[in-house]
Amino acid sequence: MIYLTKRLTFSSSHVLMNPDYDSDKNWDVYGKCSWPHGHGHNYTLEVTVKGEIPEETGMIIDLKVLKKIVNDTIVDKMDHKFLNTDVEFLKGVIPTAENIVVKIWEELETVLEPGMLCELKLWETENNWVVYRGE
Amino acid sequence: MIYLTKRLTFSSSHVLMNPDYDSDKNWDVYGKCSWPHGHGHNYTLEVTVKGEIPEETGMIIDLKVLKKIVNDTIVDKMDHKFLNTDVEFLKGVIPTAENIVVKIWEELETVLEPGMLCELKLWETENNWVVYRGE
Amino acid sequence: MIYLTKRLTFSSSHVLMNPDYDSDKNWDVYGKCSWPHGHGHNYTLEVTVKGEIPEETGMIIDLKVLKKIVNDTIVDKMDHKFLNTDVEFLKGVIPTAENIVVKIWEELETVLEPGMLCELKLWETENNWVVYRGE
Amino acid sequence: MIYLTKRLTFSSSHVLMNPDYDSDKNWDVYGKCSWPHGHGHNYTLEVTVKGEIPEETGMIIDLKVLKKIVNDTIVDKMDHKFLNTDVEFLKGVIPTAENIVVKIWEELETVLEPGMLCELKLWETENNWVVYRGE
Amino acid sequence: MIYLTKRLTFSSSHVLMNPDYDSDKNWDVYGKCSWPHGHGHNYTLEVTVKGEIPEETGMIIDLKVLKKIVNDTIVDKMDHKFLNTDVEFLKGVIPTAENIVVKIWEELETVLEPGMLCELKLWETENNWVVYRGE
Amino acid sequence: MIYLTKRLTFSSSHVLMNPDYDSDKNWDVYGKCSWPHGHGHNYTLEVTVKGEIPEETGMIIDLKVLKKIVNDTIVDKMDHKFLNTDVEFLKGVIPTAENIVVKIWEELETVLEPGMLCELKLWETENNWVVYRGE
Numbered sequence: 001m002i003y004l005t006k007r008l009t010f011s012s013s014h015v016l017m018n019p020d021y022d023s024d025k026n027w028d029v030y031g032k033c034s035w036p037h038g039h040g041h042n043y044t045l046e047v048t049v050k051g052e053i054p055e056e057t058g059m060i061i062d063l064k065v066l067k068k069i070v071n072d073t074i075v076d077k078m079d080h081k082f083l084n085t086d087v088e089f090l091k092g093v094i095p096t097a098e099n100i101v102v103k104i105w106e107e108l109e110t111v112l113e114p115g116m117l118c119e120l121k122l123w124e125t126e127n128n129w130v131v132y133r134g135e
Numbered sequence: 136m137i138y139l140t141k142r143l144t145f146s147s148s149h150v151l152m153n154p155d156y157d158s159d160k161n162w163d164v165y166g167k168c169s170w171p172h173g174h175g176h177n178y179t180l181e182v183t184v185k186g187e188i189p190e191e192t193g194m195i196i197d198l199k200v201l202k203k204i205v206n207d208t209i210v211d212k213m214d215h216k217f218l219n220t221d222v223e224f225l226k227g228v229i230p231t232a233e234n235i236v237v238k239i240w241e242e243l244e245t246v247l248e249p250g251m252l253c254e255l256k257l258w259e260t261e262n263n264w265v266v267y268r269g270e
Numbered sequence: 271m272i273y274l275t276k277r278l279t280f281s282s283s284h285v286l287m288n289p290d291y292d293s294d295k296n297w298d299v300y301g302k303c304s305w306p307h308g309h310g311h312n313y314t315l316e317v318t319v320k321g322e323i324p325e326e327t328g329m330i331i332d333l334k335v336l337k338k339i340v341n342d343t344i345v346d347k348m349d350h351k352f353l354n355t356d357v358e359f360l361k362g363v364i365p366t367a368e369n370i371v372v373k374i375w376e377e378l379e380t381v382l383e384p385g386m387l388c389e390l391k392l393w394e395t396e397n398n399w400v401v402y403r404g405e
Numbered sequence: 406m407i408y409l410t411k412r413l414t415f416s417s418s419h420v421l422m423n424p425d426y427d428s429d430k431n432w433d434v435y436g437k438c439s440w441p442h443g444h445g446h447n448y449t450l451e452v453t454v455k456g457e458i459p460e461e462t463g464m465i466i467d468l469k470v471l472k473k474i475v476n477d478t479i480v481d482k483m484d485h486k487f488l489n490t491d492v493e494f495l496k497g498v499i500p501t502a503e504n505i506v507v508k509i510w511e512e513l514e515t516v517l518e519p520g521m522l523c524e525l526k527l528w529e530t531e532n533n534w535v536v537y538r539g540e
Numbered sequence: 541m542i543y544l545t546k547r548l549t550f551s552s553s554h555v556l557m558n559p560d561y562d563s564d565k566n567w568d569v570y571g572k573c574s575w576p577h578g579h580g581h582n583y584t585l586e587v588t589v590k591g592e593i594p595e596e597t598g599m600i601i602d603l604k605v606l607k608k609i610v611n612d613t614i615v616d617k618m619d620h621k622f623l624n625t626d627v628e629f630l631k632g633v634i635p636t637a638e639n640i641v642v643k644i645w646e647e648l649e650t651v652l653e654p655g656m657l658c659e660l661k662l663w664e665t666e667n668n669w670v671v672y673r674g675e
Numbered sequence: 676m677i678y679l680t681k682r683l684t685f686s687s688s689h690v691l692m693n694p695d696y697d698s699d700k701n702w703d704v705y706g707k708c709s710w711p712h713g714h715g716h717n718y719t720l721e722v723t724v725k726g727e728i729p730e731e732t733g734m735i736i737d738l739k740v741l742k743k744i745v746n747d748t749i750v751d752k753m754d755h756k757f758l759n760t761d762v763e764f765l766k767g768v769i770p771t772a773e774n775i776v777v778k779i780w781e782e783l784e785t786v787l788e789p790g791m792l793c794e795l796k797l798w799e800t801e802n803n804w805v806v807y808r809g810e
Contacts, residue, residue, distance in 0.1 A: 016328075018326065018327065020326075029327055029329075029332070031332075031334060093328065094327070095328075096327075097274075098272045098323045098329060099323065099328045101272070102272070102323070127276065127277040127278075128275070128277070128333055129274075129275050130273065130274050130275070131272070131273040131274075131275070132271075132272055133273075
């Protein structure tokens with residue numbers, strides 16, 4: 001079993017606030033991330049797939065194909081967008097890194113071969129990141 | 136003459152559009168950066184100062200002091216903000232990396248010892264950055 | 271289940287020597303790391319916690335809180351210190367990366383919510399690091 | 406149980422082509438990687454070993470010893486070589502990252518203490534890498 | 541005056557040998573880089589252009605345009621190629637980093653606005669790079 | 676004129692204190708860097724040399740030779756040492772980054788071809804560095 005990872009980046013903005021909270025409560029919970037005009041990040045997404053190596057090709061997936069799938073399904077929809085309102089598959093969730101990575105998983109799982117998607121790592125900054133394995 | 140650099144980071148959002156252009160023209164000039172809801176970056180700012188080494192201390196400036204000056208003057212005002220509307224010293228300019236770095240220079244020059252500020256490097260992403268030397 | 275990581279850095283010095291060895295034996299075992307005046311590193315510590323995402327906040331822990339806990343418990347006690355003598359929780363062990371990471375785990379486990387701490391990664395240089403998962 | 410990783414680099418060239426395919430089929434499967442004159446990479450190899458910490462030394466392995474083993478067994482044989490023809494232990498496989506990492510595992514397993522080798526990570530570029538755990 | 545840099549990467553192979561030397565002499569001068577089957581690198585190219593900021597756009601050049609120019613003129617011709625034989629503009633020179641960076645300068649100068657090209661930085665590995673400023 | 680840079684690393688410890696100051700004054704000037712037991716860093720040193728490209732070799736200096744010179748003259752003397760007492764060429768100066776980089780210049784200038792040494796960059800951490808050009 002081999003694990004292969006492709007790294008991609010995109011630049012988006014967001015606000016962290018719960019619409020059921022008033023602004024004081026949002027400040028308590030989210031601090032400066034709740035500033036209503038928003039802020040942004042250079043997100044880095046690492047997509048790990050797994051598989052047995054086919055003897056004929058020596059590759060578990062064509063990297064160009066994997067890159068195109070992730071770009072079409074995720075990056076092109078999130079890059080240079082405001083994550084609170086502009087991304088269909090993020091509608092209805094507060095766009096924390098935790099929630100985003102789960103939603104990206106749900107999207108990728110529908111377009112990758114069943115059982116292939118193994119781990120997603122989403123960096124918000126060089127000092128903070130989340131990992132999700134579909135568990 | 137020694138050149139000393141301090142690196143700091145902040146996360147902000149912006150939109151690139153010229154209010155005198157219509158949206159088609161803004162799209163032609165700024166592409167996806169003109170998306171009206173904005174997008175964001177993890178900016179990295181490298182502040183370089185220069186000086187002769189004082190024999191008594193061996194330091195051209197106390198790094199803690201330099202860090203506090205840059206944080207008070209720049210980072211705390213830009214971090215987790217929307218650069219088009221929220222930062223006093225950016226009012227009236229389109230927040231391209233080029234314009235931002237010049238404005239940061241103008242702010243830092245007023246609070247650092249005359250002649251000390253030497254170079255600013257502002258990274259928008261790991262693949263794009265600008266440098267300004269006050270020329 | 272989401273895994274969230276916070277990265278922090280500190281700069282410390284240490285000597286690797288077993289007080290039961292003579293200096294020849296220490297040289298055999300630890301090489302240049304046994305130089306009695308010590309040497310140092312920019313350590314990087316990655317603290318990974320895990321949890322289910324609460325629907326209300328979308329965050330498994332407030333990153334500011336996690337950062338403060340790790341700073342108060344670990345970083346402020348190790349940063350700019352000599353690890354052989356200056357850190358209470360490292361007393362009695364040879365400060366190899368392996369021993370340090372286990373001791374950091376023991377400290378963090380007492381201050382984090384039970385079951386939350388998941389993995390520690392401690393970098394001594396860009397080419398060497400250790401991982402501990404409390405096993 | 407502690408996991409310790411050593412990072413090493415080497416620079417090699419390769420071509421991806423299946424000798425049973427004609428050049429059109431090779432282009433379909435491997436794209437520009439099938440260019441017959443080859444291309445190259447700065448490979449990064451991360452070797453992770455695991456072990457219990459011996460109380461006497463505090464180290465699961467002497468890093469100098471681990472580095473020498475990996476250099477002698479792998480790096481010196483692959484560095485500045487053409488992987489399709491010049492490396493004995495890669496003979497007979499298409500030198501994809503997937504195949505290379507498995508072959509490196511087979512070599513290292515014979516020279517490291519049984520059960521010590523835990524994970525190999527091989528970076529082809531900053532955006533693509535594979536992991537193998539001997540499974 | 542603003543200096544703007546775009547970073548791009550490509551993966552190529554090469555051999556360092558002077559055809560007027562015999563193989564012993566090539567080994568003396570180029571060491572393992574003279575291995576006749578070649579080796580390769582993930583090259584990183586940083587292209588710096590300079591200009592005054594136009595008030596209307598706030599950008600000294602459209603980054604997408606700069607990227608397209610460098611891709612068309614340089615990257616697409618060097619990526620996944622063997623630099624000794626496959627690149628028209630490198631014909632007749634030994635493909636050391638020093639020679640390559642000068643040749644890239646000559647190509648880019650013909651397609652960029654006169655006086656705009658300011659500096660090229662070409663990384664062969666994370667530990668070696670060259671800079672050329674057209675002097 | 677080509678500028679060629681070689682990057683090397685070493686791990687050392689130091690204390691910043693002026694022996695003419697009392698400990699209060701040292702604390703005021705150097706803060707936690709004045710802790711008497713010392714602390715340490717993974718220093719990174721970038722050595723830039725310049726030259727015209729000889730047509731015969733295409734290299735302004737053999738990188739292996741440059742590396743050996745810097746290792747023999749600097750790295751082997753500073754690595755895994757306590758910079759306040761263990762390094763002959765640092766005797767008599769407070770080992771700030773500013774002072775260290777000047778002393779390294781003085782050493783390298785005596786062993787490199789006259790006029791070849793161009794710039795030294797010394798990183799103390801990923802966020803602080805100094806540059807010296809012999810001016």
